[in-house]
Amino acid sequence: MAFLFVGVSCVNSIMKRLWLIFIVIIFPLTCDSTEFECEQHNISKCNSDDKKTNIRVFNNSDYDFCNVLISTTGEGINHGEIKSGENTCYRTYDKAYNYAYVSLMIDGEDLVIQPIDYVGETPLGVGYFTYHLDVEEINNKKQLSIYATSN
Numbered sequence: 001m002a003f004l005f006v007g008v009s010c011v012n013s014i015m016k017r018l019w020l021i022f023i024v025i026i027f028p029l030t031c032d033s034t035e036f037e038c039e040q041h042n043i044s045k046c047n048s049d050d051k052k053t054n055i056r057v058f059n060n061s062d063y064d065f066c067n068v069l070i071s072t073t074g075e076g077i078n079h080g081e082i083k084s085g086e087n088t089c090y091r092t093y094d095k096a097y098n099y100a101y102v103s104l105m106i107d108g109e110d111l112v113i114q115p116i117d118y119v120g121e122t123p124l125g126v127g128y129f130t131y132h133l134d135v136e137e138i139n140n141k142k143q144l145s146i147y148a149t150s151n
Helices: 002-030
Strands: 053-060 066-071 091-093 101-106 109-113 126-140 141-150
Touching: 002 109, 053 066, 101 126, 101 141
Parallel strands: 053 126
Antiparallel strands: 053 091, 066 101, 101 109, 126 141
8 A cells, every 4th residue: 555655646746747847848938928029011211302291200109119101192101110209210202291191010019090081181391391109098098199290
């Protein structure tokens, strides 16, 4: 009977060790990283033209932005990654308004501003402008906002 007790004790000890090894190996593989890495897509080149509308983007939020895509009348321009409190370089637009279509990511979460149209809006015109992007949390949901200033 003592032999059976020792055998069961050894099996329990081995099972505990195997369980611990399993947890140590599997647990790190199932955890999501809290650090989001911005994988930038086709960033548009910096450029400006004194005879066109030139826009840079300012991140007025506490969050870092990834793949900031701005579209004013057609194909979007990717301004890339914009850290909190930073500006991008200027990029030329054929026409732009006080607001625009904006698509970006914050920690892997997509945020979008989708204008319906620009009916009744006055174009910004020729010059240098900044789109200020901000994020406000309402009911644990991030809300993106935009406004333009002349430089």
